[in-house]
Amino acid sequence: MHPDRLFPPDPKVRTIARRLYASVSDLPIISPHGHTDPKWFATDENFSDPAALFVTPDHYVFRMLYSQGVPLERLGIRRRDGKPEEVDPRKIWRVFAEHFHLFRGTPTRMWIEQSLHDTFGIRERLAPESSDRIYDQVSDFLARPAYRPRALFERFRIEVIATTDSALDDLRHHDATRQSGWSGRVVPTYRPDAVVDPSRRGFAADVESFIAMAGAPMTWAGYLGAHRLRRQYFKERGATASDHGHPTARTANLDRASAEQLFSRVLRPSVSAEDAELFRAQVLTEMARMSLDDGLVMQLHPGSFRNHNTELSSAFGPDTGADIPTKTDYVHAMKPLLDEVGNDPRLTLILFTLDETAYSRCPKAPIQKQIGPFGENVFSAAAIE
């Protein structure tokens, strides 16, 4: 693999790129949005097989293959209706290898090839004829102690990784990891979408459990109190941030009575799209207010139209139904929140974007607190607007 493969071709610019890269390439990894399963670090079990590592958990991989005519069942994705899917990981890997050429020119291929090369010592291209050889070699490595999650964490020089955890999670894996005596730092992130987004399946039941966990009454005030308690619970286990995945960046700042009425309405069986949007908007402002007190950095990921493919998401569940970036407004959407807390120096808000045209409409303040490398495009609205 060419060491300059991601650098610009111009020799002068490439020289600068090399110099910049050399200045950071040996730094430890601080991963504030790590997309890893906390159970990995708690149990430290070996990964079972190459398909479970590279194919079945990655919806960018299997969705692309589906778009080329490969049924998800052949890739080992489980159907909700109980119809059978492929369960032999070697066969799943073969289907993957057979179609791997379709990833030509995509970041997915760059990333997978680098992983195979650097971590598993693979020196040939993934293709039907190399499929079994590569499967065997990766499997062989995966079975070794040096390829367990904690060993990889250390080998990759990760200083800290933040996972993303439901507000309803008891964080038992985080507790187990911390209590194990292992020195690696794995922290949870407070992700309350399940109890913030009324358009989610099971929202009302989740809110009920959520408030019950806090022993609070089923009121707007009880709901807010439950957030405060859960945020504290997460913070005690190392959390430094909350994380919010919303369709838009809309925020709201309703008076108390309106918020109470809205809370009642969104718990009913049928919620209007506008009420759902308004509730998400209002809770973002509440989260921002709470962050001033407990110091959790707030992260917002708007702009993804999730589960765009209705047929897929109803057959296979969420996160299989194709996410598509949409145009995203921040300037108008964030104003209610910023009017409320935007001039408070305690606020730290990180806005992620999937809409590159938003860059030119970014509030002109530069990044205030850079908290590590990011896996997605990111810009930051500084605390004070």
Added chain:
Amino acid sequence: MHPDRLFPPDPKVRTIARRLYASVSDLPIISPHGHTDPKWFATDENFSDPAALFVTPDHYVFRMLYSQGVPLERLGIRRRDGKPEEVDPRKIWRVFAEHFHLFRGTPTRMWIEQSLHDTFGIRERLAPESSDRIYDQVSDFLARPAYRPRALFERFRIEVIATTDSALDDLRHHDATRQSGWSGRVVPTYRPDAVVDPSRRGFAADVESFIAMAGAPMTWAGYLGAHRLRRQYFKERGATASDHGHPTARTANLDRASAEQLFSRVLRPSVSAEDAELFRAQVLTEMARMSLDDGLVMQLHPGSFRNHNTELSSAFGPDTGADIPTKTDYVHAMKPLLDEVGNDPRLTLILFTLDETAYSRCPKAPIQKQIGPFGENVFSAAAIE
């Protein structure tokens, strides 16, 4: 003309560009959206003169000159009210030459200069002093047998060209071409905008003729039946695709009763903008459904605000009134169609765009079936979303 004139200046990138270009420059041309008149190939008559070839049929050319103060009448564009326009092609050419410097830096100039250079052997710049010389040389060439449409088709190594034809067209020129024994492949494309867009002048009368051609009743079902018959008629004459020029990419999937009522409403003298949009949206989904059966590839060109200049379009007719690209949403707009047929592997849908910011919001699936070089920006939503 510098052989590298369209390549990047960086020597390393330029070397790659040259290598890529060399790998395709000798391939035959497969033109799925050829913007040529089928009559050219049927009658194979010589083009009459340089102005009729380069100026009067090209609204990008004459509109730009109009924006610089040149009246369209001086460029030979016919007024609807019968007032006279310039008819001497040499004089039209002189006006063109006099203002040709205004095209500096435009693709139009690049294209015209390359045509004059490569096809007509012109070795001087078009300007007032060279105007008559170039006119005479191009005229001289145009009169030769080697410059007739079929000869040029062969000389340009065109393997197939698809024209764009109204759903109401009897395709007599296509028939004549095919029956002539000439080996060139010229196929029609089903372009039903005249009977799909209720905001067009004469829409109701066109729909009536359209349904009458099929011997069907003036109902929604009759209308759909007429489409099926006409698509078949086109397919029998070689068509491989339909083509749809809509203001937006909006699609709809109404129930039968609502569609029937909408059909009645849009045939009335005054149609609301929303009904017109909804009808176009609904017909796109119908076209997609029919494409599953007859296999015609579906092409959609949304995002052009046509006839923006009211005064021009009323004085000179459609396609003279300035088209302007607009922001185009695909993600929400295409969902009803994709929910209906987007998971069917028989669907092939090509989305064109005039809004480059749409690229980052393209469904992540890569191009499924590439069917040739394109004259406009193009990206493809693969069959299975």
Added chain:
Amino acid sequence: MHPDRLFPPDPKVRTIARRLYASVSDLPIISPHGHTDPKWFATDENFSDPAALFVTPDHYVFRMLYSQGVPLERLGIRRRDGKPEEVDPRKIWRVFAEHFHLFRGTPTRMWIEQSLHDTFGIRERLAPESSDRIYDQVSDFLARPAYRPRALFERFRIEVIATTDSALDDLRHHDATRQSGWSGRVVPTYRPDAVVDPSRRGFAADVESFIAMAGAPMTWAGYLGAHRLRRQYFKERGATASDHGHPTARTANLDRASAEQLFSRVLRPSVSAEDAELFRAQVLTEMARMSLDDGLVMQLHPGSFRNHNTELSSAFGPDTGADIPTKTDYVHAMKPLLDEVGNDPRLTLILFTLDETAYSRCPKAPIQKQIGPFGENVFSAAAIE
């Protein structure tokens, strides 16, 4: 300072950039939108101190520092409520120097460093340890006759500069400059926003003064007459253009009765957002119509969400509350105006944009009359659409 610091790194492109720059670098400056105070040229007094030159008048500078936690009071910005602000310019300069590293990578730093280097002979970086030295050297220069506004005007080889002046301004400074016998050409620009935008504080009172200045009745016709008179007044003092800063590019072309009713409504204490927008839209078309007669070039600056930070703008007044670029539509918004006057060759309209995605949606006509270098992104819709 590296002479190529703003050129591309590729040697070939850099050579072209150098050649292009050399062809214009010695040309005199024609500044159609100069952002200078006409009083400077009328009184020709020395600038008082470095902070008053670089910090307190520049909301891009102090807003960025505010976003990093620096209170505006420490930067010498006056509060509306009379609470004290820093008044010692040397202390303000020290705060600026202390935070100057935060401008790394911004155009603001490039511009300030170039000014300090080229105009004030500074050869060290602005930082806490150099703060006082630089303050003293700049102060020393500012006290010299060669650093008075007129001398700088001549030294910078400015051929003409257009200031921006309220429609209510009596232009006394322009008169004084012209009558002083000085040869520099400083012309006013007609900026009527205060009497065009009903959402501005004091709008009704300003309209009343405006109409009173013209001795016209408080009617729509009187209002239009006042514009005509004031435009003439500006033109007699050298104005060549009007300038309009609107939230959007929306235009309207109401019939007379509707315009009269709208005029009455917007003078009432509480104006709806839609009425305010419609009034601005209508006046743009009126301005365009008047420009056909008096020949003032029309400039439109849409797309800035002004005073986004409510707390700041209420504490410190307008132009301190953070402007943020927004998405801007031109294609639909400009149609009513263009339908009315867009085919008249006397119209010259310059559209500025803060939304770079608008470029691909620019009417395809190239720039018709280029009237000088611009301080912002600019494209021009030619007179005839």
